[in-house]
Amino acid sequence: MSAHPAKLIIATRESALALWQAHHIQARLQALYPQTLVEILGMTTTGDQILDSPLSRIGGKGLFVKELEQALADGRADLAVHSMKDVPMHLPEGFMLAAIGEREDPHDAFVSNVHARLEDLPEGSIVGTSSLRRQSQLQAKFPGLKIESLRGNLQTRLRKLDEGQYAAIILAAAGLMRLGLEGRIRQRIPTELSIPAVGQGALGIEINAARTDLLAILAPLNHPDTAACVEAERGMSRALAGSCTVPLGAYAEKQGDQLHMTGFVASVHGREMLRESLIAAAEAPEQAGQALAQKLIARGADRILAALADGAEH
Numbered sequence: 453m454s455a456h457p458a459k460l461i462i463a464t465r466e467s468a469l470a471l472w473q474a475h476h477i478q479a480r481l482q483a484l485y486p487q488t489l490v491e492i493l494g495m496t497t498t499g500d501q502i503l504d505s506p507l508s509r510i511g512g513k514g515l516f517v518k519e520l521e522q523a524l525a526d527g528r529a530d531l532a533v534h535s536m537k538d539v540p541m542h543l544p545e546g547f548m549l550a551a552i553g554e555r556e557d558p559h560d561a562f563v564s565n566v567h568a569r570l571e572d573l574p575e576g577s578i579v580g581t582s583s584l585r586r587q588s589q590l591q592a593k594f595p596g597l598k599i600e601s602l603r604g605n606l607q608t609r610l611r612k613l614d615e616g617q618y619a620a621i622i623l624a625a626a627g628l629m630r631l632g633l634e635g636r637i638r639q640r641i642p643t644e645l646s647i648p649a650v651g652q653g654a655l656g657i658e659i660n661a662a663r664t665d666l667l668a669i670l671a672p673l674n675h676p677d678t679a680a681c682v683e684a685e686r687g688m689s690r691a692l693a694g695s696c697t698v699p700l701g702a703y704a705e706k707q708g709d710q711l712h713m714t715g716f717v718a719s720v721h722g723r724e725m726l727r728e729s730l731i732a733a734a735e736a737p738e739q740a741g742q743a744l745a746q747k748l749i750a751r752g753a754d755r756i757l758a759a760l761a762d763g764a765e766h
């Protein structure tokens with residue numbers, strides 16, 4: 453049992469979802485270390501301020517974590533809580549993930565005030581999402597749907613749906629559940645129709661890599677099975693140089709001592725869609741992810757990624 457620290461400060465973004473996640477980790481730490489003062493430091497990030505351009509155009513996920521990392525670097529905070537989905541594939545030098553928490557619902561959620569299932573949308577329906585991953589998978593399966601951009605925090609996106617701008621929108625089930633909005637979920641979209649984002653549904657705790665004193669303190673928050681799955685998914689994404697500017701997804705589940713993984717890479721409009729699966733030893737998750745990437749590359753993933761880099765389909 454590690455010594456109780458006198459105080460732990462959690463840096464977080466100030467969206468309702470981020471605050472929920474920070475308070476969740478605060479409560480877990482408080483239960484583990486009743487003598488410790490666990491505080492929240494709320495921060496606004498560049499990503500929160502730029503709400504009108506698709507994420508893929510404004511430089512990606514790093515925008516949501518940079519200010520939090522600054523607070524870790526200069527000692528204003530001890531840990532930062534992130535949705536693993538928003539954590540870049542390569543952390544900047546000097547930072548590390550100390551724990552990955554147990555995964556909640558990893559699925560994408562279909563949200564609509566009219567229709568019960570994605571499959572029920574009539575041709576020509578407008579679906580809101582700004583995720584290239586969601587867009588490419590929707591277009592590949594349902595080429596008659598019209599995809600339109602949808603940004604903002606969860607409440608903003610739901611408001612835009614309720615105002616009637618979209619027939620349906622796609623959100624992460626986990627985010628809705630955390631905010632008590634599970635009732636808005638009409639359908640948990642099966643992974644056959646939408647493979648989730650790498651890390652979707654799991655929380656990660658980032659620290660300053662120099663703070664090795666925190667590792668034992670945070671270790672009880674780590675969920676090894678989730679960590680293996682998320683590391684495998686990130687391994688695939690890294691091997692494909694993935695970021696949120698690339699339509700790709702991966703999902704791993706642990707069964708016994710094996711990982712069952714599925715991943716895809718697509719062109720933006722889903723005209724090309726490569727999907728592969730594998731079963732690999734859970735003790736080497738990063739390698740499992742790399743092996744899945746190799747299967748995709750063998751079928752031409754590199755060519756799709758190179759075309760994306762050229763902006764061929766933008």
Ligand SMILES: NCc1[nH]cc(CCC(=O)O)c1CC(=O)O
Nearest residue numbers: 535537623624626627652653654
């Ligand atoms: N991109 C924002 C974001 N980051 C994490 C979640 C959901 C929670 C999670 O996946 O852990 C969401 C909202 C969404 O995609 O609907």
